[in-house]
Amino acid sequence: MVFSGVFFAATFVIPLMDLPTKTKVIASTTSLVLMEIVFWSGGLLVGKELFTKYKKQLNPKNWFKKKKKTLEESNTEFQDNP
Numbered sequence: 001m002v003f004s005g006v007f008f009a010a011t012f013v014i015p016l017m018d019l020p021t022k023t024k025v026i027a028s029t030t031s032l033v034l035m036e037i038v039f040w041s042g043g044l045l046v047g048k049e050l051f052t053k054y055k056k057q058l059n060p061k062n063w064f065k066k067k068k069k070t071l072e073e074s075n076t077e078f079q080d081n082p
Contacts, residue, residue, distance in 0.1 A: 004042065007035035 010031045015024050043051035056062055 002042075004035045004039035007031045007038060011035070 008031075011028050014027045014031060017024070019027070043055075046054075
């Protein structure tokens, strides 16, 4: 799934290259399609649980959320502090 990032980055680099416009459009579109294919096939290979966890981390909505402490972590902190 990490390799899909290469195709994603290529989508932004291709328009900056000195190529004919038609070639840029075809190459960018192909890069986007390959990115999706590689991403989803990687998801099939790693399994549902890991893929869901990885996809959740990539969601920008989840980047700045504070993680809730579990009950066990709270109890440990309470016991450590006199």
